[in-house]
Amino acid sequence: MNYVIGSSGKGGTGKSSFMALSLKVLLDQGKKHILMVDADPDSNIPDLLDTPVQKTVGDVCCDLMDRMSQLPPDFNKKSHIESQLFEVLYEGDAFDLLVMGALEREGCFCYINTALTSILDNYIGNYEYTLMDMPAGLEHIARRTDRNVDHLYVITDASKMGLLTALRIKELSQKLKIEFRKVYLVANRITESAQEYIQQYAEKNGLNLMGFIPTDPLVQEYNLVGRSLLELPKDSSAYQAVSEILTKTIL
Numbered sequence: 001m002n003y004v005i006g007s008s009g010k011g012g013t014g015k016s017s018f019m020a021l022s023l024k025v026l027l028d029q030g031k032k033h034i035l036m037v038d039a040d041p042d043s044n045i046p047d048l049l050d051t052p053v054q055k056t057v058g059d060v061c062c063d064l065m066d067r068m069s070q071l072p073p074d075f076n077k078k079s080h081i082e083s084q085l086f087e088v089l090y091e092g093d094a095f096d097l098l099v100m101g102a103l104e105r106e107g108c109f110c111y112i113n114t115a116l117t118s119i120l121d122n123y124i125g126n127y128e129y130t131l132m133d134m135p136a137g138l139e140h141i142a143r144r145t146d147r148n149v150d151h152l153y154v155i156t157d158a159s160k161m162g163l164l165t166a167l168r169i170k171e172l173s174q175k176l177k178i179e180f181r182k183v184y185l186v187a188n189r190i191t192e193s194a195q196e197y198i199q200q201y202a203e204k205n206g207l208n209l210m211g212f213i214p215t216d217p218l219v220q221e222y223n224l225v226g227r228s229l230l231e232l233p234k235d236s237s238a239y240q241a242v243s244e245i246l247t248k249t250i251l
């Protein structure tokens with residue numbers, strides 16, 4: 001099986017932390033052939049995993065843009081980007097990491113974006129699990145940059161805005177007829193008193209609530225000092241909650 005899972009939701013709700021903790025759950029279960037893709041231009045995954053990355057896919061695209069006028073008309077941009085991807089990919093002992101990064105040049109990136117997405121289409125077939133940390137908001141759904149994701153975890157916090165964004169993501173996914181995709185709601189940084197309201201909200205609005213993640217002081221502490229979330233102890237409350245959610249959905 002080839003599982004592609006992604007995170008989505010309002011800004012700051014815990015999407016990247018959820019993906020980092022999911023990676024830890026998969027590794028602790030002995031899973032192999034895992035690719036983590038940081039698809040947020042404001043990338044955080046290298047920090048959350050304390051895995052420094054030298055070069056991003058965006059860097060490769062920008063280099064190419066800079067040299068475009070000097071290249072022969074029949075230059076194969078797709079295979080050039082593909083060959084460069086192997087340089088950009090961080091290959092660890094336990095997992096690989098690809099950071100998309102930002103496209104920092106003006107101009108038309110349509111061709112490069114299309115080439116990249118199609119390369120990713122082929123690329124993730126080499127892995128058993130691909131985890132994609134998406135940017136906040138709905139744009140990735142509208143633009144279909146997350147088209148490979150077949151298990152989407154929409155993360156909300158205990159706020160009206162978080163829940164509304166989750167609802168819009170579900171509705172947009174339905175409108176765009178991404179029927180094969182499973183969309184789950186995960187409520188993060190939740191106190192017990194907020195649980196009932198969120199549960200009722202989810203039921204009323206047809207959101208597939210998969211679980212609650214409590215506020216975990218260790219997650220905050222590791223983030224502050226730049227310690228990898230992969231080193232969290234297994235009795236961390238957030239880790240245990242993520243583990244339960246993955247067991248219910250993909251494990």
Ligand SMILES: Nc1ncnc2c1ncn2[C@@H]1O[C@H](COP(=O)(O)OP(=O)(O)OP(=O)(O)O)[C@@H](O)[C@H]1O
Nearest residue numbers: 011012013014015016017136214215216219223238
């Ligand atoms: N369960 C949790 N317990 C405690 N702190 C948490 C928890 N989940 C996330 N955080 C903290 O909340 C902050 C935001 O988390 P994170 O960066 O994962 O959110 P995000 O949704 O990816 O943000 P962005 O929209 O900027 O990409 C971080 O400081 C993180 O450490």
Ligand SMILES: [Mg+2]
Nearest residue numbers: 015016040044
């Ligand atoms: Mg993030």
